[in-house]
Amino acid sequence: MLSLELIRQHPDLVKAGIAAKNEQPEMVDEILAIDLERRELLQQVDSLKHRRNEASEQIAALKRSKLDTSSAVAEMKEVSDRIAALDERVKAVDAHLRDLLLSIPNLPHPSVPIGKSDKENTIVFTWGDKPVFTFTPKPHWELGESLGIIDSAAGAKISGSRFYVLRGLGAKLERALISWMIDVHVKDEGYTEILPPYLVNRESMTGTGQLPKFADDLYHTDTDDLFLDPTAEVPVTNLLRDEIVREEDLPIKYVAYTACFRKEAGAAGKDTRGIVRVHQFNKVEMVKFVRPDTSYEELDGLLANAEGILRKLSLPYHRSKMCTGDLGFAAAMKFDPEVWMPGQDRYVEISSCSNFEDFQARRANIRYRTRDGKLAFVHTLNGSGLAVGRTMAAILENYQQADGSVRVPDVLIPYMGTDIIR
C-alpha cells in the first residue's frame, strides 16, 4: 500500500511508477477524487459530532440539577439522525478508497530499469563453470524416472497434473536439502527458524499483497475461508502484523520451510514436464524486517545468503535483475538467481529476492519505535533460500554421470548417508 499523502502530493510520480509496472495509472485520479469527497464529508460529520458532544454534556448538567431536558433531547435526536446518514456515506467512501489503495502496486525503485517484460531483465553476473559432459546430459525428469525417485504418473493418479511423488533417495534428497538449507541460514547467517501454519486467513493474504488481486492463483477452503500458503513469505511476514517492535531489535531475520501451493492459473502449457512448475512444492524462505535506511544493504545480504546455497552446492548460476515490468505487484526491487540446467540447456529461476520497502509493512501495519519514541513502518524483504524441488532438479542435471547415476554434492553427504544415487 502506498501512503495517501504521497499520492496527494506527487500524483504524477505515482502514475509514472504504476505505468512502468504495466498497470493502470488512472486509478490515481479516481483515488484523488474519492479522497476529496471523503474529506468534505468528514468536515460535515465531524462538526455535527462536535455539536452532539457538547449537547450531551449540557444534558448531563441539566439532569444533575434536575431540570427539564426534553427540548434539548429532541433537538439532539435530529442531529443524531443526520450523523447516522452521513456516517453511512463516509463508510462507503472509506471502503471504496481502501479497495483502490489495496489495488495499487508498489512503485519501482528509481534505479530499476524500465522494461515491459522479462525479456528486458538484465544479467548482473554469472558464477561457476558449467559442467562438461562426455555424453548428452538428460533432463531431470528422465533421470528421476530411470532412477525411480520421481514419479509423475503416481502424482497425476492420486492428485492430478502438476503433482508428483518422490520415492526412496529422491524423498530423502528433498528432506536433506530442506534440513541443510535451514541449518546454513540458522547457524552461519543468524536467522531464526520458524515453522508456520500452511493455511492462513484473508487478512494475512492481504497483508503481504496476494489479495485482493491474485485470488485466482490461490487454493482456498470454502468452509472456513482459509488459503493455502503460496509461499512462507505470507505466514512469516504476518507474524509481525499489527505489532510494534523496538528499533534495537531490528533487523529481525526468519527462515521457514513450508510446502507451497499455487494454482499456476496462467501457466497452461508451460513447463509441463518435470518438477519445475507444479501445484505443490517445497521451499525454504528467508524473511527480514529491517530499518528503512538499511533495506538495500539488507537486500544484498539476502542475495548473498540465497546464492551461498548455490555456491556451496557448486551449481552454476547467474543473477538476473528484474526490470520494472517484471517486478511483480509488491516489490520495489527484485533479483532472481537462476540456476543452470544442463539437461535443458537453459537457466531456471531458483530464488527470488525482493525489497518491498514499506509496502507490505503499511498493509500489515508492522511498525517499530525509534530510539526517540516515534513510530515508523519497517521495511520487509524476502527471498527463497532456495526453492527445494528446483534445487533437486538442478542437482540431478548437473551431477549426472554417463551411467545415469547421480553424485551427491559434498555438503549433502552427511545428510544423505550416501555419495551416490543409482
Add this chain to the structure above:
RNA sequence: GGAGAGGUGGCUGAGCGGUUGAAAGCGCCUGCCUCGAAAGCAGGUAACGGGGUUUCCUCGUUCGUGGGUUCAAAUCCCACCCUCUCCGCCA
C-alpha cells in the same frame, strides 16, 4: 462438539450508561541528585483521521470485530472471531 471465564494503551490491569482517552503499576523520556550510574524525588508519555495561523493549536474516531438500544455506550442487548480452563473426540 459441550460447559464456563475472558479479550481495555508499548506491557500488566481497574472501570461496568453522562465528570473515563480511560485509575494504578511496569516500561520509556525529561529534570533534580551523582565524578558517573543505580536508587530516590518531581514532571511527562496512545494511535489514527480531518482542519488550521503547522516544532504547535483544534475537532473527530478508537476499549476484539460487526450490528442494535439511547439525546449519550468501554459500560446494556445481539451475532461473529479469538484466547484460557474443564469435559468429549482424536494424531
